[in-house]
Amino acid sequence: xxxxxxxxxxxxxxxxxxxxxxxxxxxxxxxxxxxxxxxxxxxxxxxxxxxxxxxxxxxxxxxxxxxxxxxxxxxxxxxxxxxxxxxxxxxxxxxxxxxxxxxxxxxxxxxxxxxxxx
Amino acid sequence: xxxxxxxxxxxxxxxxxxxxxxxxxxxxxxxxxxxxxxxxxxxxxxxxxxxxxxxxxxxxxxxxxxxxxxxxxxxxxxxxxxxxxxxxxxxxxxxxxxxxxxxxxxxxxx
Numbered sequence: 456x457x458x459x460x461x462x463x464x465x466x467x468x469x470x471x472x473x474x475x476x477x478x479x480x481x482x483x484x485x486x487x488x489x490x491x492x493x494x495x496x497x498x499x500x501x502x503x504x505x506x507x508x509x510x511x512x513x514x515x516x517x518x519x520x521x522x523x524x525x526x527x528x529x530x531x532x533x534x535x536x537x538x539x540x541x542x543x544x545x546x547x548x549x550x551x552x553x554x555x556x557x558x559x560x561x562x563x564x565x566x567x568x569x570x571x572x573x
Numbered sequence: 574x575x576x577x578x579x580x581x582x583x584x585x586x587x588x589x590x591x592x593x594x595x596x597x598x599x600x601x602x603x604x605x606x607x608x609x610x611x612x613x614x615x616x617x618x619x620x621x622x623x624x625x626x627x628x629x630x631x632x633x634x635x636x637x638x639x640x641x642x643x644x645x646x647x648x649x650x651x652x653x654x655x656x657x658x659x660x661x662x663x664x665x666x667x668x669x670x671x672x673x674x675x676x677x678x679x680x681x682x683x
Contacts, residue, residue: 457621464610465673496627499618503631506614507607507673513621 458491458517459498465508477504491517595664596651604650604665607672608642639677654679 463483467475481501482490492498494513502511518526582589596604619632642650648662653676655663661683665671 457624459617459621467673469670470673494621494625496622496629499622499627499629500631502614502618503629503635506611507675509614510610511614511617513617 456516457494458514459494459502460489460491460512460514460518461502462487462489462510463508464510467505467508470508474505474508477501478508481505483509489518489523592666593664596666600666601651604672605642608645608650608677611675612641639675645677649677649679654683 461481461483463478463486466486467478478484481492481498491514502509615632615635618629619636622629622632640649651665652662653665653668654661655667665676668674668676
């Protein structure tokens with residue numbers, strides 16, 4: 456099943472109520488907003504009414520709101536070579552045996568301490 | 574001659590609009606870009622519906638009646654028919670909301 460990926464590119468300020476109504480029916484309320492609708496004559500007709508205002512692509516599946524958000528997230532500029540959990544385990548393993556004697560909770564606590572000290 | 578109370582067209586005549594009679598080259602370039610954007614939407618819709626085997630009356634009508642950006646004459650891209658204007662043409666930028674409405678065809682012979 457394919458979908459229309461519809462982006463509101465131009466604002467409908469000052470356009471007729473009918474036009475704004477079509478946009479509202481498509482679920483478009485602000486510029487650059489993206490909505491997905493299944494490919495059908497009904498939705499194609501709605502897009503025809505606002506063809507000057509939107510950008511349309513045909514895609515294979517609809518993205519969720521969360522996926523759209525993630526796709527827009529900028530590159531953080533760094534990456535984690537090794538998650539800190541592994542490093543804590545390594546420190547505990549190489550450290551004194553007292554942590555192991557006091558139980559799992561104690562060992563994890565000492566691991567956290569090491570982490571903060573470093 | 575100088576100073577705050579000098580006589581200019583706008584001050585002496587009241588309302589004076591300074592809307593150029595023709596589009597600038599950059600306005601024309603953007604107009605072509607908008608025309609192509611609409612063409613692209615039409616193409617996407619018609620391809621998607623053709624794959625599903627559906628038809629849409631408004632889409633068929635648009636494709637039958639409206640020229641694409643490449644098929645249009647410069648005259649139709651940047652000017653439009655006006656029965657009151659000299660030589661029956663005025664700049665397309667005189668059309669209200671001209672960047673967000675489609676105005677592609679004109680009366681035959683004009």
